[in-house]
Amino acid sequence: MWELMAIPVLTSAAALWFGRNTSSEEHRIVQQTFEHYHIHVKDGKNNRYPQLVREYKSTKRIKLIYRTPLALEEKTLRTLQQVLSVTLDQEVNVSFKKWLIIEILKNKMPSYVSYGEVPYRKGWMVPLGKNRQGWHFHHFDHTPHTTISGTTRFGKTVMMKVMMTYLIEHHPWDAQFVIIDLKGGLEFNRYQNLQQVKRIASDPIEALYALKQVQKNMKERMDRFKRQGWSNIVDTPLSQRLFVLIDEAAQLTPEKFMEKEEKKTLAQCQSILSEIARLGGALGVRLVYGTQYPTSNVLNGSIKQNADLKVSFRLGSDYASKVAIDAYGAETLPSDIKGRALIKTHEVKEVQVPYLNHEEIWKRIGGYEVAKQTVVPNETGEDYVRLG
Ligand SMILES: Nc1ncnc2c1ncn2[C@@H]1O[C@H](COP(=O)(O)OP(=O)(O)O)[C@@H](O)[C@H]1O
Ligand SMILES: [Mg+2]
Numbered sequence: 089m090w091e092l093m094a095i096p097v098l099t100s101a102a103a104l105w106f107g108r109n110t111s112s113e114e115h116r117i118v119q120q121t122f123e124h125y126h127i128h129v130k131d132g133k134n135n136r137y138p139q140l141v142r143e144y145k146s147t148k149r150i151k152l153i154y155r156t157p158l159a160l161e162e163k164t165l166r167t168l169q170q171v172l173s174v175t176l177d178q179e180v181n182v183s184f185k186k187w188l189i190i191e192i193l194k195n196k197m198p199s200y201v202s203y204g205e206v207p208y209r210k211g212w213m214v215p216l217g218k219n220r221q222g223w224h225f226h227h228f229d230h231t232p233h234t235t236i237s238g239t240t241r242f243g244k245t246v247m248m249k250v251m252m253t254y255l256i257e258h259h260p261w262d263a264q265f266v267i268i269d270l271k272g273g274l275e276f277n278r279y280q281n282l283q284q285v286k287r288i289a290s291d292p293i294e295a296l297y298a299l300k301q302v303q304k305n306m307k308e309r310m311d312r313f314k315r316q317g318w319s320n321i322v323d324t325p326l327s328q329r330l331f332v333l334i335d336e337a338a339q340l341t342p343e344k345f346m347e348k349e350e351k352k353t354l355a356q357c358q359s360i361l362s363e364i365a366r367l368g369g370a371l372g373v374r375l376v377y378g379t380q381y382p383t384s385n386v387l388n389g390s391i392k393q394n395a396d397l398k399v400s401f402r403l404g405s406d407y408a409s410k411v412a413i414d415a416y417g418a419e420t421l422p423s424d425i426k427g428r429a430l431i432k433t434h435e436v437k438e439v440q441v442p443y444l445n446h447e448e449i450w451k452r453i454g455g456y457e458v459a460k461q462t463v464v465p466n467e468t469g470e471d472y473v474r475l476g
Pocket of ligand 2: 244245246
């Protein structure tokens with residue numbers, strides 16, 4: 089039987105079993121792992137370790153094949169895989185089929201990827217990022233709402249701009265945006281004249297007006313859906329989608345110290361946001377909700393419940409990570425890499441979000457700039473393209 093032995097050092101007898109000498113650094117590390125985790129069988133007084141019988145190397149992978157006197161149990165294989173992936177900082181697959189097969193994939197987790205590398209995808213997709221396995225995309229027609237959390241300066245706004253740019257590039261006639269940029273409009277104001285951008289709100293009063301417009305638009309859609317007997321936009325001939333991007337959503341949280349009026353405005357914003365989260369998906373409204381501190385009063389229940397994609401950049405604590413993505417891990421993302429995020433759907437994946445700056449955005453979508461009239465906020469104003 090394979091046993092866990094408390095003999096930490098390699099005996100000279102066991103050394104014989106390591107078999108042929110090889111200069112491979114990976115093999116050396118695998119051997120050390122066998123020793124440290126006591127992966128051997130006892131043969132009289134000796135410990136018999138797996139013996140390397142073949143080593144294949146290519147530019148993409150290294151495959152090490154070991155002979156073992158007995159099969160290894162599943163738990164040992166998983167431990168080996170986990171320890172080796174972390175030690176080598178590479179993707180490692182460990183399996184047992186007559187031989188113990190250890191495959192080390194050489195592609196590294198990228199620490200930077202540029203938007204220019206993002207491949208084309210059809211449909212309402214946006215790139216989330218790249219990792220060792222390749223690119224990961226989000227499909228807005230499958231999962232309408234998403235939350236993006238993370239400590240400031242790690243990449244939330246850049247990710248929203250990536251989404252906006254990709255959607256406009258691929259759906260110039262069908263993507264519409266309402267952007268609530270509560271950093272006073274600093275990040276998104278320059279895109280206000282894009283044909284696809286219906287409105288940019290840069291303070292809570294403008295936000296409330298913009299959200300009321302979305303609510304009104306939803307109501308019209310709802311009536312039309314009822315008339316036509318439709319239940320979800322994805323099953324209709326309607327090709328437009330309305331994206332509501334909210335950057336720094338914590339600014340919409342009512343606080344104790346605020347004046348009564350301000351609190352009321354913010355409470356109304358929250359209530360419309362909940363309504364969008366609950367009903368908007370089926371009607372073609374997609375919510376992207378970005379916030380630094382994902383405490384439960386900022387990330388209100390119905391938004392969180394209805395956002396089946398949760399993204400988080402680095403966060404300060406495991407508690408914050410749990411609130412943001414229902415899982416620990418955002419607190420251990422590297423502190424020296426911008427744009428590194430966890431994406432959580434049914435499982436959690438780590439990705440490097442593509443980067444693009446304003447010049448690049450403008451090069452790609454600046455051509456959609458049109459002359460717009462400033463619309464004075466009033467309750468009856470209608471400046472949306474109607475569905476049709
Ligand atoms: N995906 C990325 N790849 C590389 N650098 C990034 C990425 N995202 C953000 N950065 C860098 O980090 C800075 C802050 O990003 P930003 O999106 O403004 O952060 P946040 O909105 O979370 O405060 C950017 O100006 C850029 O220099
Ligand atoms: Mg930001």
